[in-house]
């Protein structure tokens with residue numbers, strides 16, 4: 586489908602702005618964020634709470650950049666360019682901040698991996714963050730009450746990507762961030778077990794989670810698939826694209842493809858329910 590959204594159309598209408606990114610002249614639009622422009626220009630900035638397609642909330646602070654003349658660093662996922670701005674993503678100050686945030690988050694990660702693609706680990710490796718110097722937080726119990734989704738909040742960094750995916754993409758609004766300080770945590774409905782909540786198992790939150798805190802049940806995401814097979818969701822007629830991950834001729838799990846025919850999340854809740862259902866025998 587070639588149609589563009591209203592937001593994308595508004596972006597095209599916004600005037601171009603010239604500014605400096607790591608000493609290089611670049612062009613961006615006032616409707617874009619620094620992190621988006623940097624990505625287009627081939628400049629990587631660590632990010633965790635930012636996810637393309639979800640509203641930016643700027644809560645993890647891993648994407649901080651230095652802007653000449655400004656007293657404090659700015660989160661590049663929430664900041665638009667202005668003409669003549671001088672942005673540095675790799676100055677000593679910006680890098681020190683990015684690494685410290687990653688080290689703090691890393692110190693709270695459990696020893697057990699729940700996914701082969703933990704974004705905190707990946708960014709920490711890229712930035713050369715070693716063993717954290719900080720004590721780990723008190724760990725919370727797992728919630729395995731849901732037949733399709735494992736909740737491992739010991740790996741949760743409270744980025745709220747799952748919350749925004751559930752509320753804004755799927756319009757289900759099951760997930761919340763409750764309590765304060767070191768008691769803050771992701772909850773389902775009124776802090777119910779996920780299996781007893783109003784969750785419809787669409788899987789959008791699992792796909793959004795960067796750390797494995799929400800993962801397909803029975804550790805299906807840890808198995809290395811032999812192959813991936815492109816297909817379409819069998820549920821409704823929209824034809825959302827899926828990728829099946831297959832091992833030993835059995836489907837481990839399947840994931841929605843981002844550039845699917847629907848403009849946002851799946852048109853049908855049950856369609857994405859497939860994305861996290863683990864099937865041990867095809």
Ligand code: SF4
Pocket residue numbers: 750751755757758759760783784785786787788789790791
């Ligand atoms: S699976 Fe879907 S409905 Fe359930 S919590 Fe996640 S996003 Fe919300």
Ligand code: SF4
Pocket residue numbers: 740741742743744745746747748771793794795796797798799
């Ligand atoms: S469960 Fe995952 S997506 Fe949700 S806040 Fe925690 S780390 Fe982020």
Ligand code: FES
Pocket residue numbers: 631632633634635642643644645646647648649660661662663
């Ligand atoms: S990615 Fe920018 S604050 Fe989290």
